[in-house]
Amino acid sequence: MRKKVIFKGTLLPYLLLAPQLVITAIFFFWPAGQAVYQSFLREDAFGNSVQFVGLENFLDVVNDQTWLDAAGRTLVFSGSVAALALGSALFLAVQADKHIRGADVYKTLLIWPYAVAPAIAAVLWLFMFHPNIGLFGRMLNGLGVPWDYRLNGSQAMLMVIMASAWKQVSYNFIFFLAGLQSIPRSVLEAAAIDGARPARRFWTIIFPLLSPTAFFLLVVNLVYAFFDTFGVIHSLTHGGPGKATETLIYRVYVDGVINVNFGSSSAQSVILMILVVALTVIQFRYVERKVHY
Amino acid sequence: MATLTLQDIKKSFGATAVLHGVDLDVQDGEMIVIVGASGCGKSTLLRIVAGLETETSGEVLIAGQSMKGLEPADRDVAMVFQNYALYPHMSVFQNMAYGLKIRRMPKDEIVRRVDQAAALLGIGHLLQRKPRELSGGQRQRVAMGRAIVREPKLFLFDEPLSNLDAKLRVELRAEIRRLQRRLGVTSLFVTHDQVEAMTLGDRLVVMNAGRAAQIATPMEIWERPADTYVAGFIGSPSMNLLHATLEAGGGAAILDAGGLRLPFADGPRAGAAGRKLTIGVRPEHLRLGEGGLGVMVELVEPLGGESVLHGKLADGTPLTARLPGARYGDGPMQLMLPPELLHVFDGETGKRIEAGG
Numbered sequence: 001m002r003k004k005v006i007f008k009g010t011l012l013p014y015l016l017l018a019p020q021l022v023i024t025a026i027f028f029f030w031p032a033g034q035a036v037y038q039s040f041l042r043e044d045a046f047g048n049s050v051q052f053v054g055l056e057n058f059l060d061v062v063n064d065q066t067w068l069d070a071a072g073r074t075l076v077f078s079g080s081v082a083a084l085a086l087g088s089a090l091f092l093a094v095q096a097d098k099h100i101r102g103a104d105v106y107k108t109l110l111i112w113p114y115a116v117a118p119a120i121a122a123v124l125w126l127f128m129f130h131p132n133i134g135l136f137g138r139m140l141n142g143l144g145v146p147w148d149y150r151l152n153g154s155q156a157m158l159m160v161i162m163a164s165a166w167k168q169v170s171y172n173f174i175f176f177l178a179g180l181q182s183i184p185r186s187v188l189e190a191a192a193i194d195g196a197r198p199a200r201r202f203w204t205i206i207f208p209l210l211s212p213t214a215f216f217l218l219v220v221n222l223v224y225a226f227f228d229t230f231g232v233i234h235s236l237t238h239g240g241p242g243k244a245t246e247t248l249i250y251r252v253y254v255d256g257v258i259n260v261n262f263g264s265s266s267a268q269s270v271i272l273m274i275l276v277v278a279l280t281v282i283q284f285r286y287v288e289r290k291v292h293y
Numbered sequence: 294m295a296t297l298t299l300q301d302i303k304k305s306f307g308a309t310a311v312l313h314g315v316d317l318d319v320q321d322g323e324m325i326v327i328v329g330a331s332g333c334g335k336s337t338l339l340r341i342v343a344g345l346e347t348e349t350s351g352e353v354l355i356a357g358q359s360m361k362g363l364e365p366a367d368r369d370v371a372m373v374f375q376n377y378a379l380y381p382h383m384s385v386f387q388n389m390a391y392g393l394k395i396r397r398m399p400k401d402e403i404v405r406r407v408d409q410a411a412a413l414l415g416i417g418h419l420l421q422r423k424p425r426e427l428s429g430g431q432r433q434r435v436a437m438g439r440a441i442v443r444e445p446k447l448f449l450f451d452e453p454l455s456n457l458d459a460k461l462r463v464e465l466r467a468e469i470r471r472l473q474r475r476l477g478v479t480s481l482f483v484t485h486d487q488v489e490a491m492t493l494g495d496r497l498v499v500m501n502a503g504r505a506a507q508i509a510t511p512m513e514i515w516e517r518p519a520d521t522y523v524a525g526f527i528g529s530p531s532m533n534l535l536h537a538t539l540e541a542g543g544g545a546a547i548l549d550a551g552g553l554r555l556p557f558a559d560g561p562r563a564g565a566a567g568r569k570l571t572i573g574v575r576p577e578h579l580r581l582g583e584g585g586l587g588v589m590v591e592l593v594e595p596l597g598g599e600s601v602l603h604g605k606l607a608d609g610t611p612l613t614a615r616l617p618g619a620r621y622g623d624g625p626m627q628l629m630l631p632p633e634l635l636h637v638f639d640g641e642t643g644k645r646i647e648a649g650g
Binding site (some may be wrong): 184186187190192193204210 | 365370378381
């Protein structure tokens, strides 16, 4: 049971909340507000005049075939990252939950990738899969597989998916392991005595009991794949070759920073923002209702 | 329904030996209670029978068949756990039907069995609820229902009443006994509670430090405990154990405290004069009387119809007596030890010494 502390007056609680609120305001609400404001404006190429255009930026974005292509790519990318990261994390967590020698070392090692910055993660994967200097990249080419993610779009996509998923596995692993450990051992023993084999125990007992955790992680992973993978993509492929790995978030960067089209870039950001808010709302609605204990 | 045989079951966790060789023969339909203090290995023994732990050596036979290497699923046993172990995401009906579904039983047969068991346990109105919506007593009934519908060869109970409050515990205890008699399923029941053990078991296995100290009916154990551990464990308040030595000729014991001579009513014990003995006498067998054992009473607990007196002998050995009535005070008192109700144990090994033995 957590103890509830009741403050007298309102000054102290507001004071205690202030640092967090200030940080949120400066680093989130202000730029987000700027983006929303910018998304209704259009600037000429030289930045001499600004014009209010209403929803025109948004209409341009959603009618732009290249943007729709990027949206499709993002779906493939995010879905794959989430599936790969969740699947492998669940598998590893199930293994770690067993009584194995060196379980603590194993768990610690698995948690490490989470502490690695996206750019460094990308460089690690580059060292492994670069066609000229990468260990596996050279091996693949040596075996006659024409591996070069700098030329082959599908290979590039595969690369960024793997690198992005790898970084997220740790996070998922911690949550899955905690979820597994909160399942009473006697419940699994009861199932074993009831005649359920390990595979059946997993699908009829463990998995349903983990599903609230899994759903929470699915949303977190999708949000991660939408927004936090910029670093990985930027370091590995720059969205290329061509536009093969240009996801929506990367396109925001390309349009805003490289093409200096603030209006369009802002409109894209706002669309992404709405998406994330929607995901979060679904998550809270659903998870609150689906807790078993 | 089946017999159960344990042959020299040993179990070690790493270097720690938990069970040192337990033998047990359980008849078809018998209710055996395994009782002992925590850490005596009683739960480990039960889990070995269930197949949740693997014996280090020895053999478990259910209905004459060796269980060596068999998974819990293949042993056809059902278990009721202390913390109920219900499947939290399933309704009561699904909880009870789970084992039957796995065995691919036809749907109507599952419904029939679950309904029957639910009616037997008085939980018919709860079938659509989730475990979290049930009270502790209801949950344990569901857990029992889950065991009953399986119609297994063996029921295993792992301290199923320990998480319930005192009133429910007594209620469910009687219910378990009635059900077990009615269904006639061979059962092993593990508990640390000696009252539960005495009231439930056809026979008891009193465990001490990984060994079966005694296997017998409750009354046999109460009347003729095999050693000082069993003597002290079964019965409430505990039996008084007093140091003494054997008199020349073996016809009596001389108490160390005060030198009181206690003749044996059932015949002399073997051994030289001065053999170390432990004399056991139950608190309820002590009576007031002149010329008895001198006790300094320090605390009186009146229980209404009777009182429990706690005192010390001249050398400081604690002594408990249960006497009828409620009018007792602190201070010196003389208590008689009836010769026909004395228990004689070896002073060194703690084993019971029978007359002539």
